[in-house]
Structures are given as structure tokens and as C-alpha cells.
Amino acid sequence: MIHGGWEFVWGAYGLTWFVLTSYGFSLWQRHRRLSKREKNSR
Amino acid sequence: MKSKVILIFLILFFAFAQYWGLVRAPADRMMGDVYRILFVHVPAAWNALLLLTVSFVGCLLYLLRRKEFWDRLAHSSMEIGLVLTGLVLPLGSLWAKPTWGVWWTWDPRLTTTMILFILYAGVLILRQLIDDPVRRAKISSAVGLLIYLNVPIVYLSVRWWRSLHQLQSSPSTMDPQMVLALRLNAFALLGLAVFFLVQRMRLLKREALIEEKESLPPPLPRGAQS
Numbered sequence: 001m002i003h004g005g006w007e008f009v010w011g012a013y014g015l016t017w018f019v020l021t022s023y024g025f026s027l028w029q030r031h032r033r034l035s036k037r038e039k040n041s042r
Numbered sequence: 043m044k045s046k047v048i049l050i051f052l053i054l055f056f057a058f059a060q061y062w063g064l065v066r067a068p069a070d071r072m073m074g075d076v077y078r079i080l081f082v083h084v085p086a087a088w089n090a091l092l093l094l095t096v097s098f099v100g101c102l103l104y105l106l107r108r109k110e111f112w113d114r115l116a117h118s119s120m121e122i123g124l125v126l127t128g129l130v131l132p133l134g135s136l137w138a139k140p141t142w143g144v145w146w147t148w149d150p151r152l153t154t155t156m157i158l159f160i161l162y163a164g165v166l167i168l169r170q171l172i173d174d175p176v177r178r179a180k181i182s183s184a185v186g187l188l189i190y191l192n193v194p195i196v197y198l199s200v201r202w203w204r205s206l207h208q209l210q211s212s213p214s215t216m217d218p219q220m221v222l223a224l225r226l227n228a229f230a231l232l233g234l235a236v237f238f239l240v241q242r243m244r245l246l247k248r249e250a251l252i253e254e255k256e257s258l259p260p261p262l263p264r265g266a267q268s
Contacts, residue, residue: 005076005140012079012136013060016086019129020056020234023122024049027241034248041256 045241052233059226067223076140080220083133085228086126087155089235093123094162094193096239101186104179110250113179116186117169118242122235124162131155142206150199151207158196161189175250 063081070077100116103109134152135145146152165185172178200209213221 001072002074002076002140005074008076008136008140009064009078012082012133013064015132015136016082016129019125023125023238027238027245030245031241034245034252038248038252041252 056230059230063223079137085231090126098190101183150203
């Protein structure tokens, strides 16, 4: 049986949160940029 | 407002599913606690393949019906499928190091997944290079159909080439708490993926409307109309 290895587990869960949060943030940023562009095009 | 409420619910559900995987599921007989990476690695892989299958459907229906909606679906699901495929690879490495002793090996499952990532990244780059929206949609749909061939290869690679990567597990060989943790995490990630998909499609629709507006000639001054 493998003992320990929690650092790999925390790394994996942390990475998952980081990637999903970053993608969600990028969507929000693109949404904001579009809103600005929409204002300027009026 | 409605989107924010849904997002908060999905984040809470995701956190609950992760808690179940980290705390409530028992340790594995062979792999100890390291196996808990399964609860993020496998749902990410399942959802990546699911989204790439949705993109295949979008590409096919765009070519058949030529409706912008299907191109938006194909583009958005491809992007989120790519993000999840990009997540699966390092998660696999984090699991491989303590169990196989290496971060990476050219195992058929790993290699085909890496090829999958490169192919879909290529299509998204290709989309950026074509200005005409109709031509962009046609070409990326055709390429999207073609590269989807790799998705069943990735799925079946562990059966075709018996190598280092383990075969798909069956719920009958797992502890019920492990099965529950896996299902909770899979549905929680699916919920977030669908949320992202809807938001991305909305963004693409808005972007197309703005581009259409910007391409119109500016209105003539009042005096010049007569």
C-alpha cells in the first residue's frame, strides 16, 4: 500500500480549482470587454 | 442575477463533492489516499470527452443546417472540452508520479490524450486566423468532424493496447462511498461545464451582434439625406 502522498492529492484538487476559476474569470473578463466595446459602438 | 445564483449553487455543490472525495470516501487498499486524485481526474476526463462529443454534434449540424447557433455550440463546447483536456493531463501526471514513479510516459492513453489536446487547440487557433464568419464556421466544422475521430481512440486506447494506464473501473468493484464520491464529482463538474458553455455561447452571440453593428456604414448627417 502507498503511504502518504497527500501533497499530490492537494496539488490535484488545487490545480482543478485554479483552472476552473481562471476559465470562469476569463469569461467574466471577456464579458466586460464586450460591454465596453458595445458602449463605444453606439 | 439568476446566473449568479446558479453559479453560487454550482460552486457549493462542487465544494461538497470534493469534500466527499477527500474526507468521506475510504482510503484504497493498494493506493492509500493517493487514489483520491481519481475524483478530479476521471470526472474531468469524462466531461472533456462529453463536451468534445457535443462539439462534434454542433459541427455536424452546422454543416447540415448552416445555422449560427450550431457553430456557437461547436466553438464553445470545443473550448471548454479543451480546458478540461488540458486539466486531465497534469492531473494524470500528479497521479502517475506516486503510483508509477514517473510524471510522464508515452503510454497509448496519455499519448492519444496529448494528441487530442493539440488537435483541438489547433482548431481554436485556426478559428482566430479566419476573418469571414461563414468561412470560419464551415472550415472549423469540417476540421472538427475530422479530428473527433481521436475521441473514441482515446476512450478505447486502454482496451486496444493493454499498457500502464488502468482499464475503466466498474462500480461493482468499488466501495459504494467511492462510487458516490465519483458520481457527485462528475455531476458537479458537469454542472459547471454546462454553465460555462451557456455563458460562452452568450458571449459569442453578443460578439457577432456587435461585429454586425460595427460593419454597418455610419448614418448620414441630417442635411445629407435629401
